[in-house]
Amino acid sequence: MASGKRSGNPWDLTAESAELNRDVISTLAHELGGIASALDLRAAAMARSIPEQDLAALREIAEEVRMATRAARFARGPDGNGMLNPTRRQSLDDWWRLTGRFTASVLPRGVAVEPRFAEAHLTTEQASALTWIWLAACKQVGERGFTTPATVRLTGGPGDSGATVASLAAETDADRVGGPVRATFRWSRYAAKVAKVLGIDPPEWEQEGGILRWRIRLPI
Numbered sequence: 001m002a003s004g005k006r007s008g009n010p011w012d013l014t015a016e017s018a019e020l021n022r023d024v025i026s027t028l029a030h031e032l033g034g035i036a037s038a039l040d041l042r043a044a045a046m047a048r049s050i051p052e053q054d055l056a057a058l059r060e061i062a063e064e065v066r067m068a069t070r071a072a073r074f075a076r077g078p079d080g081n082g083m084l085n086p087t088r089r090q091s092l093d094d095w096w097r098l099t100g101r102f103t104a105s106v107l108p109r110g111v112a113v114e115p116r117f118a119e120a121h122l123t124t125e126q127a128s129a130l131t132w133i134w135l136a137a138c139k140q141v142g143e144r145g146f147t148t149p150a151t152v153r154l155t156g157g158p159g160d161s162g163a164t165v166a167s168l169a170a171e172t173d174a175d176r177v178g179g180p181v182r183a184t185f186r187w188s189r190y191a192a193k194v195a196k197v198l199g200i201d202p203p204e205w206e207q208e209g210g211i212l213r214w215r216i217r218l219p220i
Helices: 015-046 052-076 092-106 124-142 184-198
Strands: 089-091 111-117 121-123 150-157 164-173 205-208 211-219
Touching: 015 052, 015 092, 015 124, 015 184, 052 092, 089 092, 089 124, 092 111, 092 121, 092 124, 092 150, 121 124, 121 164, 124 164, 124 184, 124 205, 124 211, 184 211
Parallel strands: 111 150
Antiparallel strands: 089 121, 150 164, 164 211, 205 211
């Protein structure tokens, strides 16, 4: 039975997190459905024989299932029950392997993301919070409207001083994005709540000439 206590996650229990959770669950449901179909096909093949290539394929599919499961747990974030190891660190590439699965469901169709990361590592709390801040940024810019096809270039790596462990930046051509709309303010407020947990300034989209940029720096 429920204890009646509120969740320990300060970015839970908001309309914004509920909307993002629906997007995330939709992505996972789609992926798991595809994996299940593939498993069915391989099971039919196994009824006749088990060639080496089928065995290798089943192993690959099993790994995809494990990755989807990890993604669900990762997106949920620490819950105080040891779900995520707080001492474990992961690279930005590993972070994107999970977060990139959700981004396509959040950005408008026809908007691609081109990631490019240098070596930098995050704690599990930073990685989980960064996922929600990034998805909020995608919602914020997406609600302004894109002229598609469009590309968002996402880069990351070590910070430029000893005060940071990782820096992430996104940019897109300003002429592909529409003007500001009031609906985007809610995502700005939501990102600020999550950023406060990490003790950092909330990131915002800012126009610099013909480029719209977004930046976040994570402290040690």
